[in-house]
Amino acid sequence: MRTDPAQLEIMRSYFNAIASGMGHVIERTSFTTFVKESADFATALATPDGEFFVYPKTVGVTIFMGLTLKRAIEESGELEPGDIIITNDPYSTDGLATHLPDIHVFKPIFVDGKIASYAWAFVHISDVGGLVPASISPTATDIHQEGLRIPPVKLYRAGKENKDVLAFLNANSRVPDLNYGDINAMIAAVNTAETRFMGMVEKFGMTPVENAMTDLLEQAEMRSENIIREIPNGTYSFADYLDDDMVSEVPIRLAVTVTIEGSTITLDFSDCDPQVQTAFNLVTNGSRHSFLFQGLINYIISSDPFIPVNGGLTRPVHVIAPRGTLVNPEYPASVGIRHSITMRLYNVILGALAQALPEMIPAAGAGQSAIVVLSTPESAGGARKMAVVEPMGGGGGGQFDMDGVDGIDHASGFLKNTPIESLEQHIDIFVHKYELVADTAGAGYHRGGHAIQLDFEIMKPESIVTARGMERLRFQPWGLLGGQPGAVGKVVRNPGQPDAVQLPKIEILRPKKGDVISISAPGGGGWGNPLERESGFVLEEVEAGLLSRENAESLYGVSVVIGPDGRLSVDEIATEQKRKERTPHYEPSWNFGEAREAYEAVWTPKASSTLARLLRELPANQRSHYKHLMHKNNENRMSPLNKEEVETQLDQLLNEKIE
Numbered sequence: 003m004r005t006d007p008a009q010l011e012i013m014r015s016y017f018n019a020i021a022s023g024m025g026h027v028i029e030r031t032s033f034t035t036f037v038k039e040s041a042d043f044a045t046a047l048a049t050p051d052g053e054f055f056v057y058p059k060t061v062g063v064t065i066f067m068g069l070t071l072k073r074a075i076e077e078s079g080e081l082e083p084g085d086i087i088i089t090n091d092p093y094s095t096d097g098l099a100t101h102l103p104d105i106h107v108f109k110p111i112f113v114d115g116k117i118a119s120y121a122w123a124f125v126h127i128s129d130v131g132g133l134v135p136a137s138i139s140p141t142a143t144d145i146h147q148e149g150l151r152i153p154p155v156k157l158y159r160a161g162k163e164n165k166d167v168l169a170f171l172n173a174n175s176r177v178p179d180l181n182y183g184d185i186n187a188m189i190a191a192v193n194t195a196e197t198r199f200m201g202m203v204e205k206f207g208m209t210p211v212e213n214a215m216t217d218l219l220e221q222a223e224m225r226s227e228n229i230i231r232e233i234p235n236g237t238y239s240f241a242d243y244l245d246d247d248m249v250s251e252v253p254i255r256l257a258v259t260v261t262i263e264g265s266t267i268t269l270d271f272s273d274c275d276p277q278v279q280t281a282f283n284l285v286t287n288g289s290r291h292s293f294l295f296q297g298l299i300n301y302i303i304s305s306d307p308f309i310p311v312n313g314g315l316t317r318p319v320h321v322i323a324p325r326g327t328l329v330n331p332e333y334p335a336s337v338g339i340r341h342s343i344t345m346r347l348y349n350v351i352l353g354a355l356a357q358a359l360p361e362m363i364p365a366a367g368a369g370q371s372a373i374v375v376l377s378t379p380e381s382a383g384g385a386r387k388m389a390v391v392e393p394m395g396g397g398g399g400g401q402f403d404m405d406g407v408d409g410i411d412h413a414s415g416f417l418k419n420t421p422i423e424s425l426e427q428h429i430d431i432f433v434h435k436y437e438l439v440a441d442t443a444g445a446g447y448h449r450g451g452h453a454i455q456l457d458f459e460i461m462k463p464e465s466i467v468t469a470r471g472m473e474r475l476r477f478q479p480w481g482l483l484g485g486q487p488g489a490v491g492k493v494v495r496n497p498g499q500p501d502a503v504q505l506p507k508i509e510i511l512r513p514k515k516g517d518v519i520s521i522s523a524p525g526g527g528g529w530g531n532p533l534e535r536e537s538g539f540v541l542e543e544v545e546a547g548l549l550s551r552e553n554a555e556s557l558y559g560v561s562v563v564i565g566p567d568g569r570l571s572v573d574e575i576a577t578e579q580k581r582k583e584r585t586p587h588y589e590p591s592w593n594f595g596e597a598r599e600a601y602e603a604v605w606t607p608k609a610s611s612t613l614a615r616l617l618r619e620l621p622a623n624q625r626s627h628y629k630h631l632m633h634k635n636n637e638n639r640m641s642p643l644n645k646e647e648v649e650t651q652l653d654q655l656l657n658e659k660i661e
Contacts, residue, residue: 003220004213010221013206013214014310017056020198021047024123024191025061031190033183034128035428036373036390039420045191047199048108048120053313055215059303063417065344068292068299068316071108071120074098077154083112084161086192088185089154090130092285093145093333100285100293101337102130102149103137105185107157109192111199113208119215121195123188127181128388131174134510135377135388138338138470140248141509142281145334150174158189176377177388222314227265229305230318233358237261239273240353241607242346242366243598245476247278247626248509252633253477253601254282255610256328256346260354269295269351270322273611276618276625277331281338288323288330290316293344296413297351301363324618332622342471345369348413349480353592356482360591361402365450365527366479367411368396368488372472374508374521378430378462389429391458392436393417394472397443397451397488397526399479406451406526408438430461439489439522440548444478445557446485446528447535452548453489453525457497463515469493469508474524478595485528486557487595494520527593532558533581537572545570559584604636609643616652631655 005013024045032038044062046054052071057064073096078087086109090099099106108122130149133139137149145151150170157167171185172178203211241257257273271294277283284293292299295316302315309315323330328343349366356363372394378387395414398407410417422433435457444450460467478487493505495513497520505511513519540560543549554560561576594602613632617625635651636643 003217005210005217009210010214010217013211014056014218016202017047017214017218018058020195020202021045021056022058022061023198024121024195025058027191027194028123028125028187029061032125032187033180034389035420035424036128037125037184037187039418039424040390040393041418042126042393043124045123047195048122049215049219050117050119052120053219054122055219055312055314057311059311065293065296066124067311068290068313069098070096070313071098071122072096074106074108074154075120078156081110081117082160083110084158085110085156086158086189087154088157088167089152091151091153092337094153096287096289097285097291097293100340101138102132102145102151103127105152105188107185107188107192109196111196113200113203118203118208118212119199121192121199123191125184125188127184129176129181131176134468135176135386135466136375136468138281138468139509140281140339140470142336142338143279145336148281148336148338176386180388218310219312219314222310222312223317225306225309226302226315227318229302230262230267231265233262233267233355235262235264236358238354238357240350240357241273241610242349242353243477244282244342244346244473245507247280247282248507249280250630252630254278254328255614256343256350257611258347258350258354260351262358266318266320267298268320268322271327271329272322272324273614274327274329275614276326276629277328277335277622279626281336282328282340282342283331283335283337284329284340284343285337286323286330288321288325290319290321292316293340294321294323294329294347295319295351296344297348298355300412301352301355326618326622326625335622339470341371342473345371345411345413345471345473353480356591360483363482364401364412365399365406365444365446365482365485365529366488367398367406367413367451367526368453368474368524369411369413369479370471370473370491370524371395371411371414371417372469372521372523374456374467374469376429376431377466379464387429389425390420391425391431392420392456394454394456394521394523396453396474396491396523399482399526400444400446400448400450400485400529402448402529405448406443408452409454410451411526432459432461433457434459434518435520438548439525441550441553442489442525443548444481444486444488444526444528445532446481447530447532448528449535450479450481450485450488450526450528453491453523455520455522457518457520460513460515460517460519465513465515467508467511467513467519469521472507475507477598479524479527480595481527481593482529483591484531485593486532487593488525488527491524492522533584537574537577541570541572555580604639604642606642608645609648612645612648613652616649628652628655
């Protein structure tokens, strides 16, 4: 280590203050509710090679921490003082930008004529064109349908705004003023970082600052290795599903094989499904992309709360992500719903680690972050308003030391809810209900988190509702070590009315004025045997209206009675008897729920892995088609498929003559 430990902590505090300060600038100067309220933005400082050496964990989103600017820097050409680069293109940045509404800007900071660091920021802006308001349509079939692609170009050249680039941006958005306001917030942030970084260099000198950057990365790497070393060596496999690809009822399977060897960890995604023709793909270029293993990153940070949060903690991770899979798609695959992949991989990674660390890993949380967007016509002219109504999460998974968090999942805890008062000021909407939902938490010694429900009324005709990332309407969030799975989500139009109808996942919805749209998120899975949960905690849930008396008895074996005074209490004698009569089940470790068990009764893990690997031998644009044909071929099957049957059926389909 080049820096004295005490001095390094001082430098770390300075760096953190700069990076966090950038975030506060965006928070206070941005235009849209999704940025200033929900906090879908991030800031960081990077080395001259593009690696993030300081990344704040208290401001904005945390999931970009392990990414790199390297490819975007290379694509930017020669840089000079005052330049600011803008980009949103996944394919020309190796996945730095993960979908098109995520606008990234970065500014080189020069010291004595050399680049000493980069100040970086990203914001999810409101609209970059594309098929639908807010740009993201789950059924987009290639990235060109998702909006304007911006390769790394200079938005500012030597300190002067490049108005040609700005003209392209404005011409390709439904709400250019909102975009421009949020982009200017990022410009203010990186300029502020440059000023403060130069002040730090003036105070300490460039060599100590440079050494501190390197030392923080190496310290994070070393401490990350220490955490990994504590995981038992071995190979652990796990898989989970997205409900479907929005054009069929065929689930999307995400799978990993985790190998622990000393202080290194290898994540092999070879058994993941091939890339799909809709927007459920994640561009990584097969690299160590932090969207692939957020569950592991959060495990490391939770195990060592004082570890420097930077790209160094991902260095011990090795990734195998074959080209043409969901996690390394070929151009021009659409990518708008890439965060659904990230959130399910969160469950997949933790499911694998649960085999090595069964008492340290939580059950599955809701596994979704459904960004509900409302677009309404302006009072005059053809323009439209647009706002994120809420980032709908769901219940968190129960864990060994606590219940799951209500209303928000571990994997999306960085997103804040939008205050109703702020929302109703920004767009024509009337919120009827925003509350926790009873009987949605997976039962367990530590229950899962309760789901959350949002009901809102459409106040203007010609309004449009979109919702990206809506998941777990089919497969439940799994329970662990005897815990029960959480409830699935649902969408209802006009709940409680004669014309009420349950809807599928929202792609684009055109409700009438006066319609009420009700969206319920999934609940979190439970952890541990529900029969061992303290009866007093069960009673509290019943008293709070979050657990029915019937479910208290059927799920927990707790008899809750109503006394003469109308008060609720536990009948301890009846409870003890009911619990004695029931045998706790700890095997298997996971409770996936009936829908997944029924699906895997035919499509066993081995059959799905076999098909995924065989499909990779086909051209990328044919793989999803033949997966659908294979599922259609077996839609009435009642017995499990084996490897040989999968190989034979696919071979027959490939050799069928086209009439």
